[in-house]
Amino acid sequence: MSDLLANLNPEQLQAVTLPPQHALILAGAGSGKTRVLTTRIAWLVQTGQVDPQGVLAVTFTNKAAKELLARLSGMLPLSFNQSSRGMWIGTFHGLCNRLLRAHHRDAGLPQLFQILDSADQLAAIKRLLKALNVDDEKFPPRELQHFINAQKEAGLRPHAVEAWDDYTRRRVELFTEYETQCQRESVVDFAELLLRTYELLERNEPIRRHYQRRFRHILVDEFQDTNRLQYRWLKLLADGGQEGGACLFCVGDDDQSIYRFRGAEVGNMRDFEREFRVANVIRLEQNYRSHGNILDAANAIIRHNTGRLGKNLWTERGAGEPIRVFEAFADIDEARWIVEEIQSLVRDGMSRSDVALLYRSNAQSRVLEHQLFSAGIAYRVYGGLRFFERQEIKHALAYLRLIANADDDTAFSRVVNFPTRGIGARSLEALQDAARTWNTSLYATVPHLAGKPGTVLAQFVRLVEDLRRDTTRLPLPELVDHVLDASGLRDFYRSEKEGQERLENLDEIINAAANFLGEAGADAEALAQPHSLLADFLAHASLEAGEHQADAGSDAVQLMTVHASKGLEFDVVFLSGLEEGLFPHENSALETEGLEEERRLMYVAVTRARQRLYLSFAQSRMLHGQTRYNLRSRFLEEIPQGLTKWLSPPSPRGMGARSGFGQRMEPPRSGFAAKAPQPSSRSQDFGGLRVGQLVKHAKFGQGVIVSAEGNGADARVQINFGVAGVKWLMLAIAKLDPA
DNA sequence: AGAATCTGCGTTTTT
């Protein structure tokens, strides 16, 4: 016990040992929030205040759930580990899946229902639109997908959506059709997992009471990222904070809320505090990650936001090194400089994997990759395709899905003609139409189909039936192996010239299945029920898309977006592209909330660094095929001067290209000067203005001329006003003053 | 059915 609580700082200790009440823990970056969460659970269990099965811990990512579990089992003695099985630890979606499987009948679902990931959902919507002959120009599938998910996250079924215009009325109709389709196919999308579970608990009192009584302590990680529905879900489980309900222990950081665009609702923190009359708001402000200068910068930046719950990070470590700031002439130079800097760090013994290159948007990685590649520095980029998202994997999973649930039209459509077996668009169209009239799934419609299309399709149906019959008694990995062969997938990729890697990935599914079997701890119950384990495995594949492509072991520099970096930390961080319009991104200009979220993003980025932080920007950058001249980011100005050290002399903010290359030697780059003359030398007369120049506009403020075209009365210039956006202005009309 | 060509688009994305 004393072991457990040793080395906690006073605030952490207070949080861990709070009496059984609702609590909000404001955990700053690097303040040891996972430690508090795990220790809290261990303490509750060890002091006998709660049985393991009375604990529910919710996270957002599988990674976080796994970490929680791993650290917890390190804390609890073995005897507790036996019973730690009783704890429910998982993601919102994982827990919902579990609840829905357990109560599928009450939730109106077949036991082997399938889960659609975002890509599957989009495919399902496209299929729906086609079947209904809806013009997908007027109703873009992606937009409809977003609409449907937004309604579900607001807890609304189609009948409850208020539609004030024809457009929305039609979208609601499509929402209804989509639901019908999903129900017919026995599939459930991510948002549906949550809403379905919420409705189950809300409507079924015995079940609700059961779980409300069972879970005495509900702990939530990354609470700032919860959406409205997730919060309501928690509220329901905790019996709305009533006497006798569970204690909600929410850990989060409003300053690190960066997923508003995805429905995250920071306001949940305030609502929670109010609605649950939270008496204990504890701030974890001591940071164990970064040196003082880095934290001071982070604090200074985030102070510019309004409506914060308030928090100030501090450290016992020293101030450390100054933050290094670099201004480059162009994006290429910025990348080249970063590479040089990395080389020198590596020479000094720094390991490449301790260095991270962060950027606001994925498009920025290209220049960096180019330079790293030509310098021969190992690197890896996060954010590529994940294992279960690869097409060959999706194909294999589709066959497996058909075994578990033949009515899954998404799976059916994906592989009915893959590998090709002569089932063309015409046959499929006939099938779709027939399915519509019979109101049955594609699979179930096949027997009704007469004529030639019927024959080829019937062969496919027979294939699936054979697969199902031949695999009922097989252990999961062997089942997968059999399907890979019998489906013809293996043969197909064997004959492909680029198929080698895909073949290896296919084999990897067998491993994934074996691992899953090991982790799931093969239930006798599940084994008795043919293919129910398969359904569990498929749910697992949908809910956990796997690692973001990585040979994690190798010593490589890590490249990722700032979003992807949340929760990670590195000795050295390079944050590049600190330019108005890029970071903060121009699309965030419309609302203040947008700008504040960008600032939180900046805060996240800065607090990733342990020892050394580099901030850089370029005067010009290639974007969408044309050179843009950006002002330096306002976030740079928000860092107190004393914390930074400029590696290149600062030019006045927003000054366009300096006349020279600066103090840094620029090896003459073949082609650069010739192909793209320096802005200053391109001083075509545009009413005394030239590209790269800083100007002022009465309404949009300060901006940089990005490009120009036309002449005389038609002359117009494109100006980057930073967050106010990039605009084309007619010189004859707009009043522009040199700034 | 598969290749070749064209078009449009262009933050961030835990499940």
Add this chain to the structure above:
DNA sequence: CGCAGATTCT
């Protein structure tokens, strides 16, 4: 500029 998705061509 570089990519993905759609369209058109063999």
